[in-house]
Amino acid sequence: MLVIPAIDLKEGRCVRLTQGRRSDVKVYDADPVDVAKSFEDAGARMIHVVDLDGAFEGPNSINRKVVRRIIRAVEIPVQFGGGLRSVHDVQQMIEYGAAQVVIGTLAAESPETLELFVQLFGFRIAVGIDARNGQVVTHGWEKEEKISAIELAQRVADAGVDRIVYTDVTRDGTLTGVNVEQTCAIARESGLKVTASGGVSSLDDIRRLKAARSCGIDSVIVGKALYEGRFTLQEALRIA
Template identity: 45%
Template sequence: MFLYPAIDLKDGKAVRLYKGDMDQATVFNDDPAAQAEAFVAAGCEWLHLVDLNGAFAGTPVNAAPVEAILERTKVPAQLGGGIRDLATIEMWLSKGLARVILGTVAVENPALVREAARNFPGQVAIGIDARDGRVATKGWAEETDVTVTDLARSFEDAGVAAIIYTDINRDGAMQGPNIPATAALAGAVSIPVIASGGVSSLDDLRALKACGAPLDGAISGRALYDGAIDLAEALALLRND
């Protein structure tokens, strides 16, 4: 399993939200690229980036800090937020991004996801964000009647690289991930699943690793910034079989 440190971008800064609420943002670093460099120096093999403003605007807003991160680090990075057309996908991949994460368009324009996955094999992931098992879109501001499993299964044959599954009620709350729901999703599809939302301790990582379903990795944000998870210990834990 990989550990994906999260760098959530709001107004050019690295922040963490509480349960997806843009009005409850804590700034952890005014220089997101420096934060990315610190994660890489500690041994991380991936970075998880989110353009929070972009998720609401529907178009990239924090392009400058993302570009700075890509210039100053040499590990692969994935980015979600405001990526809703093929031109934006092509733009980000041409700038060195390893993987784009498509969330809202996975619900509203699944044909775009399929086209992007065909055009850019291995570089398109789906972000499935949910409250109580129902998918939320547009920066988590709008809830749908679509279930997590139904949405995931609809892309089984599309060639997407991964599913990033976030339980919104756990995100930034330091209450632990929704392990049963994450394991159920991973067991229901053949697409690699990355757990997100609430990963706040080494015990959480151990539980995800032992959940009985094959997970590609886990995303953690606030716990790394607060020091609740020691990055070196977490990396060692996930690398050991």
């Protein structure tokens, strides 16, 4: 079980949202590059970075520059998502050195473009499926789509994607526990490798996910619990 610490960027700063609401934001006064280096020093094997401004409104040059600095500062892979809407966006982040990019809104709205991305970039493309009560939400979790999370998971599998990052947005940033059951359902129905995201609050969540890895969950993104000191990254890595 791979534990992936998260850095969410808003206007170049580390933040965490609650349930994805842009109005419910907490700023952490730490330089994102220093945070990334501390995660690497603690033993992380990958870092997950999100451009929240990009997710809501489109690419943000400040955040993109910060991501580039992070990639240059660490030696471990960086996975990036948020505001990737075109081939140019994806190409730019890969040229910056992102090991993998996570496509969200575009995967739900344009299956043809997703297939093109897979043809062009292969395993460097992962799909972020964000859901509220089982229904896909896009555009920074502000628009509900007519497709269910499981239907989208099956569709992206058909497109040739091999990894899904699944987030239950009702739990994200709430420290109420990860939705293991729904995450397993996404893995089973798609047959893909799945990264769990949203709601991790304690080491017990890491243990529950590890116990459920036979269904296809092989990694978990952890954010607010680390920033709030619920447990350390070293503790999570030892359990995983």
